[in-house]
Amino acid sequence: MPVSAGPRGAADQPSLAGRVALVTGASRGLGAAIALGLAARGAAVAVNYHASRARAEEVVRAIEDEGGKAVALPADVADPDACAELVAGTIANLGGLDVLVNNAGITKDSLIYQQEPADWLAVMRVNFGGVVNCTRAAMGTMLRQRSGSIVNISSVMGIRGWVGESPYAASKAAINAFTRCTAVEAARFGVRANAVLPGFAATDLVAGLTTKNGGRGILRQIPAKSFAGPEDVANVVAFLAGPGAAYMTGSLVTVDGGASAVLGVGAPLG
Amino acid sequence: MSDNNYLPAVQDAVVEALGLETEEVTPDSTLTGDLGAESIDLLDILFRIERATGAKIQASDLADHIQGGIPDAEFGTDDDMVSDLGLAHLQAVMPQIHIADLVGKLPADEVISLFTVRNLADMVTRFAPLGSG
Numbered sequence: 001m002p003v004s005a006g007p008r009g010a011a012d013q014p015s016l017a018g019r020v021a022l023v024t025g026a027s028r029g030l031g032a033a034i035a036l037g038l039a040a041r042g043a044a045v046a047v048n049y050h051a052s053r054a055r056a057e058e059v060v061r062a063i064e065d066e067g068g069k070a071v072a073l074p075a076d077v078a079d080p081d082a083c084a085e086l087v088a089g090t091i092a093n094l095g096g097l098d099v100l101v102n103n104a105g106i107t108k109d110s111l112i113y114q115q116e117p118a119d120w121l122a123v124m125r126v127n128f129g130g131v132v133n134c135t136r137a138a139m140g141t142m143l144r145q146r147s148g149s150i151v152n153i154s155s156v157m158g159i160r161g162w163v164g165e166s167p168y169a170a171s172k173a174a175i176n177a178f179t180r181c182t183a184v185e186a187a188r189f190g191v192r193a194n195a196v197l198p199g200f201a202a203t204d205l206v207a208g209l210t211t212k213n214g215g216r217g218i219l220r221q222i223p224a225k226s227f228a229g230p231e232d233v234a235n236v237v238a239f240l241a242g243p244g245a246a247y248m249t250g251s252l253v254t255v256d257g258g259a260s261a262v263l264g265v266g267a268p269l270g
Numbered sequence: 271m272s273d274n275n276y277l278p279a280v281q282d283a284v285v286e287a288l289g290l291e292t293e294e295v296t297p298d299s300t301l302t303g304d305l306g307a308e309s310i311d312l313l314d315i316l317f318r319i320e321r322a323t324g325a326k327i328q329a330s331d332l333a334d335h336i337q338g339g340i341p342d343a344e345f346g347t348d349d350d351m352v353s354d355l356g357l358a359h360l361q362a363v364m365p366q367i368h369i370a371d372l373v374g375k376l377p378a379d380e381v382i383s384l385f386t387v388r389n390l391a392d393m394v395t396r397f398a399p400l401g402s403g
Contacts, residue, residue: 144317188314 015242017042020094022087024048024077024134025104027056029203030153033230034101035059035070037238043099044069046090050076050104069094077104077130080137087137096145099241100138102131103153105171109164120167127171128178135182135193143189149241150186150193152179153233154252156260158197172197176252183250192249194240199256201228223265224257276323276394277387283318284387287311297388298366315390325397335393336363336381346378356381364389 021038025031027049035045036059045063047070049056056072063070071093075086090097105127108119131152142148157165158172175195182193200218219225236255239245254260277297284295288305301307307315309329316327337345338359345356352360357369357376364384376384 143313144320146317185310188310189317 014042015244016099016238019043019098019241020046020090020096021099021101021241022046022048022073022090022097022134022138023101023103024075024086024130025050026059026101027052027072030198030201030230030233031101031103032059033234034103034153034237036062037231037234038099038101038241039063039066039068039070041238041242042068043241044094046070046086046094047072048075048077048086048104050074077102077133078125080133083130083133083137086134087141091141097138097141098148100134100142100148100150101153101237101241102134102150102175104130105153105168107165107168109168111164112166115167120170123167124171124174127168128174131175131178135178139186139191142191143186146190148186148191149245150179150182150191151237151240152193152195153237154179154195154197156197156199156254156256159252159254160260179252180250187249192240192245194245194248194251194253196233196236196240197252197254197256197260198228198233199254199259201230201233203230221262221265222257222259223262224259226257228255228257274391274395276319276325276398277391279322280315280319280387280391280394283315283322284390287314287318295387297386297391299387300383301385301387301390303383319390319394323394324399325394327393327397331397332382332385332393335396336360336385338363342378347374350378352376352378352381360384363392 016038019042021043023031023035023038023045026035026047035047039045047056047059049072053072053074060070060072073086073089075082077083087097106123108123110119135150138150152175154175155172157169158176161169179193179195186193199222233255236253240248240253281295284301284305285292288307288311290305295305299305301312312332313329316329320326340356340359345353347353351374352372354373357372360367360381361369366386367384
């Protein structure tokens with residue numbers, strides 16, 4: 001085995017050079033950070049958006065300003081036909097599809113007792129349906145070329161409970177199960193599927209939680225005592241997308257500052 | 271029984287997808303019966319054939335080919351056996367079967383178990399791009 005150089009910063013290596021990535025819901029927040037992170041590692045990126053065209057084009061410009069290649073493509077991931085067109089558009093514009101990041105997500109927080117059926121259904125259609133629709137749309141290409149990496153953005157909510165988060169948490173738990181099954185079905189074809197489970201990241205999606213009382217209530221429950229930055233999650237996504245994770249599939253990777261590991265933050269019991 | 275240019279490519283695809291030895295996969299081996307192929311194996315086999323020959327066959331094409339477009343109600347009898355009409359069609363796509371032995375005895379959902387490597391190669395000739403093979 002040849003001796004290799006020691007570990008280097010991921011950003012120093014164009015680990016995704018020549019690859020094409022599609023990131024759903026990439027006009028802002030975590031999705032935008034993921035798109036930028038993949039582009040920084042050499043990938044050409046399709047920046048999917050639903051309604052925020054101007055913001056998606058800003059992400060594209062930011063990538064192009066750094067010498068990268070990107071295109072903004074619209075699609076409502078809850079619509080299977082739109083996802084098929086999104087994948088076809090990615091291939092037509094960027095010449096292939098190697099990495100799919102299923103990031104698009106919404107939340108409609110409410111107590112179960114007070115919930116409207118339309119609320120959980122809307123969350124399920126976008127969060128879980130989007131993963132299913134885009135995965136199905138991409139799978140033909142990936143299975144045929146016998147390579148590809150799918151990274152689903154789940155959440156620690158999918159493995160823990162939180163008051164008012166039942167639609168979102170259930171949709172993420174469904175993503176976790178779907179990720180495992182995708183991995184099992186696709187592995188023999190050289191296609192990998194993993195999920196990233198962020199804890200509390202400072203994005204618009206959970207701003208109501210992370211900014212309430214300065215976020216102190218939540219920070220007390222996170223061993224790292226800080227929220228994740230979008231780039232903290234994006235770095236893990238880029239790793240899973242790339243060759244460094246070649247033997248990882250079916251993994252659910254928490255990126256939560258220890259939040260899901262903790263029973264309680266306290267003093268030594270002895 | 272016809273031979274065809276695609277038989278080696280189909281055998282290779284089956285060997286690789288199922289992780290078998292070359293000598294285990296004969297033209298007359300049945301895919302799901304003798305070789306134990308499952309649905310995901312068939313998908314793998316079809317993708318490998320597509321890559322090797324250009325013949326783009328969907329899993330649904332396989333079912334359509336075997337049933338020949340005959341409606342379910344006419345392909346099967348009331349007790350879910352393959353009808354005489356169905357058997358006559360199966361004889362065309364699977365020439366090795368002896369339909370006289372199968373009248374009233376072949377469950378409609380077990381037809382695929384008679385489909386051989388050679389039958390698949392014959393199917394590939396229909397789906398391959400013109401001028402290939």
